[in-house]
Amino acid sequence: MSEERLTACIEKIGELDAAGMASAEQRLNSLTKPPGSLGRLESIAVQAAGITGEIGADFSKRAVIVMAGDHGVCEEGVSAFPAEVTPQMVLNFLAGGAAVNVLARGARADVFCVDMGVNADLMHEGLIVCKTRNGTANMTREAAMSRADAEAAIQGGFDLVAGLAADGYRMFATGDMGIGNTTASAALCAVLGGLPADEAVGLGTGIDEARRRHKVDVVKRAIALNRPDASDPIDALAKVGGLEIAGLVGVILGAAANRCLVVVDGFISSAAALVATAIAPKAAAFMLGSHLSHEQGHAGLLRRIGLTPLIHLEMRLGEGTGAVLAFHLVDAALGVMREMATFESAGVSRE
Structure with a gap:
């Protein structure tokens, strides 16, 4: 994505x-x-009206976009799983056997799996291929990717959502797959969110405390080597981020x-x-925080963005x-708007 196109x-991102x-x-x-008695459901309904200009908008056509990419920083032993799991899980998504596939079926959502930078040449008719390189470099030795790679990944996510929106999709969920991507996310959290590395780095998908301490050191070394510019979110994304993270930036900006x-x-x-809000602050108004992850840096990251999670299931x-x-909660909020009786129509006294 050129600077001019970005x-x-x-x-194009307007106000609510x-x-x-x-x-x-x-x-x-x-x-x-009683006024306000449905709490966050009411704020969801108001936000939806601000986004669409409609009361009780139809969000029945919805998509989960799972961006996948590999990370060179896995060479540093930051994950409990080998890098080979990334392409294996992509095939699982495409076969419909992953957790997100099961939950998406329950929420009547379509799953789109995108190869943003998997370190394998995957072939499947359902796979969307949108990569410029096979994974990022080891960010403890060099920048994770070039600025051009980051911009191309953002553009890929943006264009995908623009196409789906033209086909009638009005609600999107962001999904990811990439062994090592909690390390890249923690580095971005430290650079752009201002969290100390020790607070930004958690246990990921199941490492022990000793490996977490090692992971903190990896993040610190990557930041010290690459010196990402906190005032330039794309610079930070390129130097210590990931291709699937960049793709999700594009998804958010495109939505x-x-x-x-x-x-x-x-x-x-x-x-x-x-990253998306650092690039375009107005984009935050179109986001809804779904849940509070069990990853320790997530709460601070959400506060930095200004999102309040709807659910906390220790996921x-x-x-x-x-x-x-969270799609189910959006459905509930919009269902209330469309179907609930008014005091006048039900003949119920207000006092």
């Missing part, structure tokens, strides 16, 4: 529809319940530019959301699993 994309939000609030206050709701998953997706799988669960 600027044009950012300029104030009139739509006011109408939604008026509708909520007319329903047979905002096309006035769609984007439900942000866990730690990796939130790192992408942090740390990624894939978009938490985000797709």
